[in-house]
Amino acid sequence: MLESLIPLFQGLLTAVKAMTSFDAFSKKKSGDIRALIDELKENSRLCFRVIEDNIPHQNVIPHFSTRVFDQLNQAGFDFNALKQQKIPPFAGIEKSDLASWPGKRTAELVENIYDKIKELRSRHAFTPDAAQHRRRIINIHKRILLLLQHAKGPQGESDNE
Numbered sequence: 001m002l003e004s005l006i007p008l009f010q011g012l013l014t015a016v017k018a019m020t021s022f023d024a025f026s027k028k029k030s031g032d033i034r035a036l037i038d039e040l041k042e043n044s045r046l047c048f049r050v051i052e053d054n055i056p057h058q059n060v061i062p063h064f065s066t067r068v069f070d071q072l073n074q075a076g077f078d079f080n081a082l083k084q085q086k087i088p089p090f091a092g093i094e095k096s097d098l099a100s101w102p103g104k105r106t107a108e109l110v111e112n113i114y115d116k117i118k119e120l121r122s123r124h125a126f127t128p129d130a131a132q133h134r135r136r137i138i139n140i141h142k143r144i145l146l147l148l149q150h151a152k153g154p155q156g157e158s159d160n161e
């Protein structure tokens with residue numbers, strides 16, 4: 001699962017470490033950006049419930065939220081405000097299913113995360129017990145952790161833009 005991406009997600013592979021990183025990221029931001037980070041944090045927490053705690057995905061999927069994203073998207077918010085720089089080629093990413101992300105803008109990753117959450121909720125509505133839903137949650141979570149790693153930057157510092 002996520003263990004194959006240990007070099008990329010060093011320090012983010014447990015819920016406690018990831019939540020601490022979200023808190024550090026959020027403290028450096030304000031307003032709409034902070035609200036979006038909080039929503040991503042909660043969605044990440046839900047992913048950890050399935051991955052670490054083995055909570056059935058059927059119980060978790062209805063709790064994924066896109067409310068803040070939808071409001072900001074409708075208002076024309078620039079999701080690159082989370083991190084202005086493009087996603088760098090993190091060590092180990094080239095051998096993963098995230099290999100296509102280096103060089104892309106933060107907004108593309110955020111929009112992809114939320115598209116996948118919406119798709120998962122839609123699929124769950126019609127096939128709640130589908131085995132592939134767990135795999136989809138893992139894939140969403142990898143993208144959320146990539147976003148968090150990107151926000152931390154190469155030295156673990158997020159930008160203040």
